Amino acid sequence: QTGLRTKLLKAFSTADGEFLSGQKISETIGCSRTAVWKHIEELRKEGYELEAVRRLGYRIKKKPDKISSNEIHLGLKTKMMGRTIHFEETVTSTQKIAQSLANDGVQEGTIVVADQQTNGRGRMSRAWYSPSGTGIWMSMIIRPNIPVNTTPQLTLLTAVAIVQAIEELTPLKPDIKWPNDIMINGKKVVGILTELQAEADQVHSVIIGTGINVNQKTEDFPEDLQTIATSILIETGTSWERAQLIQTILLRFESLYSLFLSKGFKPIKLLWESYAISLNKILIARTLKGTVEGKAIGIDDDGALLIETCDKRIEKIYSADIEL
Template sequence: MQSGLRSKLLEAFSKADGEFLSGQKISEVIGCSRTAVWKHIEELRKEGYELEAVRRLGYRITKKPDKISSNEIQLGLKTELMGRNIHFEETVTSTQKIAQSLANEGAPEGTIVVADQQTSGRGRMSRVWYSPSGTGIWMSMIIRPKIPINRTPQLTLLTAVAIVQAIEELTPLKPDIKWPNDILLNGKKIVGILTELQAEADQVHSVIIGTGINVNQTKEDFPEELQNVATSIKVETGSDWERAQFIQTILLKFEGLYSLFLSQGFKPIKLLWESYAISLQKTIIARTLKGTIEGKAIGIDDDGVLIIEKNDQSIERIYSADIEMK
């Protein structure tokens, strides 16, 4: 089926919201004869859609395949900015690299880069992020906030809140945030966030926010060395989840928080972040490039910097570190 016809047909089913579409309505929407409607329905079935056909009522989609594509993300997307420009590829080395190139070429704010698989996905400190096909959400967002450079780390914390809110809305799960950029379920990592900046000395050109979200992996899908430290939404719930719907919900949550951030600053975001933070008021070990610091995590400041009270009551501010709870 031509992509334009497929998009029109899927949009019509989306607007029908689970109700039946008559063959006549379908033929009008996609501009084909009534006799050709059956052929287009069969092609949707070949793509993994499950459709119910009832005489005199027509057709309705009862189950969609777990596919990520520009069409799947755009159909039902409720944002005004985020995701209105989508760059999708089946396999990439890294969505961050593509997003950086697109940002340099002038891609509009809200552009997202999504892949079904990454061959060289990466997290903080150049670590590898395991990104197999058909299982997770590998996505980078391009935003162009008019803020001072020193405020850009706050956007990592904002993104974490958006993803937690999306997971809570779509699933029965209650995730935790571990400073600065990990989201955990039952102590195991489910989400990583990587924020990178394109800027001059005093001006932000773009911020690229990369997210890796483990959605439909089984425990056996993870390499052996990750099975005790990583998990997925499927492992924690026992169910498969529609990744396109997750992307839509994350983009909507992010857009709302981003608008709040631009109009009211970091304070409301900070309060939300602290309500999800697992490491606050606990003794932690922070491993930084300059050495290891142990103490009680007492909060984050207005820049998103972690504040640690050491055993001698002195205060240490941590800008970047790996955190381990004792």
């Protein structure tokens, strides 16, 4: 049964919004037209909007915003990213699962996706709010052969991939706030958490966690987040398909990552700078060692933020919270 359903969804996905006749469908997936009709009814019950036009057949007008391995897999155009998908409805944190999968030696490009996290984490063990049915809570496992001190560059690379994907699918123009926030109209829509498994100077795996607010309404956020967080729905007024956004992010990430491995950080840095809002501004960086105030003059080749203080010293910041 699930086999037929998958074939049917695949046929619609290949048709790419064009009509498919009942006859064509029954031939492609190898079942009777009555069975086709039954499966179409099943899809409707799951929230698919299907248009039926006499003589033309059926087409999918709108898919439910449900994520599952299948939804992510169908139509995924990558070679490596997301070729293995671990999907679960509810987890504590996708980072935790990804860490243990990485220890087990899963292949590069494996992703962990959950519909909901009960203990989603930000940097320095802060909480990341990850309710069900609305966001993308995903961890990607990669195994680059790069020096440990260059891994922060991957956070910046991921931010570029996500901004490009949002720009490709929606009318929005997000900004990147160094190092790991993506902002729309001054509010945070995406957070990125990069964690490392390494020994001496050998990287075993890098686990890149991305939290993306997609379909939350303002009132869905707890009060303390309502003034600082936003979602793609809040900014555009309509809801978006999470699975499609994941596919687009994975494809963008894969191409930037391969550029990074062959040409280094330079081309990524240029792209990153074109989206950055924190550059050429006076800001305050709060680090674990103290506070640095000054003008952000750029990022250097390892991804660190360069701040020129009022006495003209250049401080290199590797990790901080930025106040603009």
